[in-house]
Amino acid sequence: MATLKEKRTCGQKCEDFGRFVWNSDTGTLFGRTPEKWVYISLYYVAFYVIMTGLFSLAIWTLMYTLDPYTPDYQDRLKSPGVMVYPPTYVEEDVVLSYNTSDKASQNKMSNYLTAFLKGYNDTVQLSNINCTRGKYFIQDSFDAPRHTKYSCRFDQSMLGNCSGLDDPTFGYNGTMPCVIIKMNRIIRFLPNNGTGVAPHLNCTILSGHRNVDAIEYFPTNATFDLCYYPYYGRLAQPSYVNPLVAVKFHLVNDREAKIQCRVVAHNIAYQDSYEPYQGKVVFQLKALK
Ligand SMILES: *[C@@H]1O[C@H](CO)[C@@H](O)[C@H](O)[C@H]1NC(C)=O
Ligand SMILES: *[C@@H]1O[C@H](CO)[C@@H](O)[C@H](O)[C@H]1NC(C)=O
Ligand SMILES: *[C@@H]1O[C@H](CO)[C@@H](O)[C@H](O)[C@H]1NC(C)=O
Ligand SMILES: *[C@@H]1O[C@H](CO)[C@@H](O)[C@H](O)[C@H]1NC(C)=O
Ligand SMILES: *[C@@H]1O[C@H](CO)[C@@H](O)[C@H](O)[C@H]1NC(C)=O
Ligand SMILES: *[C@@H]1O[C@H](CO)[C@@H](O)[C@H](O)[C@H]1NC(C)=O
Numbered sequence: 001m002a003t004l005k006e007k008r009t010c011g012q013k014c015e016d017f018g019r020f021v022w023n024s025d026t027g028t029l030f031g032r033t034p035e036k037w038v039y040i041s042l043y044y045v046a047f048y049v050i051m052t053g054l055f056s057l058a059i060w061t062l063m064y065t066l067d068p069y070t071p072d073y074q075d076r077l078k079s080p081g082v083m084v085y086p087p088t089y090v091e092e093d094v095v096l097s098y099n100t101s102d103k104a105s106q107n108k109m110s111n112y113l114t115a116f117l118k119g120y121n122d123t124v125q126l127s128n129i130n131c132t133r134g135k136y137f138i139q140d141s142f143d144a145p146r147h148t149k150y151s152c153r154f155d156q157s158m159l160g161n162c163s164g165l166d167d168p169t170f171g172y173n174g175t176m177p178c179v180i181i182k183m184n185r186i187i188r189f190l191p192n193n194g195t196g197v198a199p200h201l202n203c204t205i206l207s208g209h210r211n212v213d214a215i216e217y218f219p220t221n222a223t224f225d226l227c228y229y230p231y232y233g234r235l236a237q238p239s240y241v242n243p244l245v246a247v248k249f250h251l252v253n254d255r256e257a258k259i260q261c262r263v264v265a266h267n268i269a270y271q272d273s274y275e276p277y278q279g280k281v282v283f284q285l286k287a288l289k
């Protein structure tokens, strides 16, 4: 092979190449007749034009139907879920159990609440606005800086004796523990729409009545003020915080009870057995010795 190749001089090679470029015998240019080249070029031009067109159409359709300020898939669940903090689970149930004579066990509970309330620090909340209470805060335009909407202030101090400010143990150093109840966000949801009444929290004792001496709510009227609704989404309201209601239980006797805290509003469901956290949360509270 090698010897055969060496026999061909450079001149011959150039001649071969020249024939490939323009073969006068067959009238082909680079192996194809000019006519064929025109056809093949037209074919590719048409092919790419169509592909580009389809691609642009797909992107345009996507962009047109996507509004960045609303989620692509709104949860079909139209009634909000309710959560209790600290969220300590034992198997399927929420069990808030702590040992009043064990500092580590108390700290575990209070540290959780301290961390949870970081975003509600009064200093942090200064960047949110003081809203008119008792009314929905409807914002049709993006009036806040950087094309956003305003968010209402919810300060830690609004949780009074459960704010952790006066008592950093949140009552877990004794038999008067605090829990914090939060209702999940649903974009554009208006609780009690049409009534002008704020939804409120109602905690009832399911078992262990004699072990609960009193229930205190903070804010004292136990309401989730209307000004925190509607929520417009993370992009529109980057500094939004969920309103909270804290509940302080005065435990006596056996110091344990099963409690249900329900958010009362005519358009918040709570009886769906397949959605145990819809509109309410059930938990056990135990202060061990
Ligand atoms: C609570 O903590 C104390 C002190 O650490 C301990 O003696 C006691 O057994 C604990 N109680 C329970 C129910 O775990
Ligand atoms: C709130 O934030 C300020 C400033 O960051 C800080 O000094 C203060 O300790 C915080 N308060 C609480 C209760 O965490
Ligand atoms: C916000 O409202 C509260 C209660 O009405 C008032 O005490 C406070 O001074 C207001 N803060 C600002 C910054 O306007
Ligand atoms: C908060 O606790 C103090 C005593 O620790 C009590 O005097 C006060 O009434 C409580 N505040 C509320 C709103 O319950
Ligand atoms: C728990 O701590 C608070 C604040 O530090 C204090 O006022 C209260 O007396 C303590 N309670 C018990 C039972 O130690
Ligand atoms: C709230 O009520 C108004 C009229 O009162 C109605 O137009 C609107 O659709 C309702 N919104 C929701 C989310 O139910």
Ligand SMILES: *[C@@H]1O[C@H](CO)[C@@H](O)[C@H](O)[C@H]1NC(C)=O
Pocket: 202, 203, 204, 264
């Ligand atoms: C809480 O619910 C119970 C039982 O449904 C009811 O008897 C009570 O009046 C309610 N309390 C409030 C403040 O809504």
Ligand SMILES: *[C@@H]1O[C@H](CO)[C@@H](O)[C@H](O)[C@H]1NC(C)=O
Pocket: 133, 134, 198, 219, 220, 221, 222, 223, 225
């Ligand atoms: C509930 O209490 C908060 C704080 O004390 C107050 O701003 C709000 O207006 C009250 N809401 C109702 C419906 O009474």
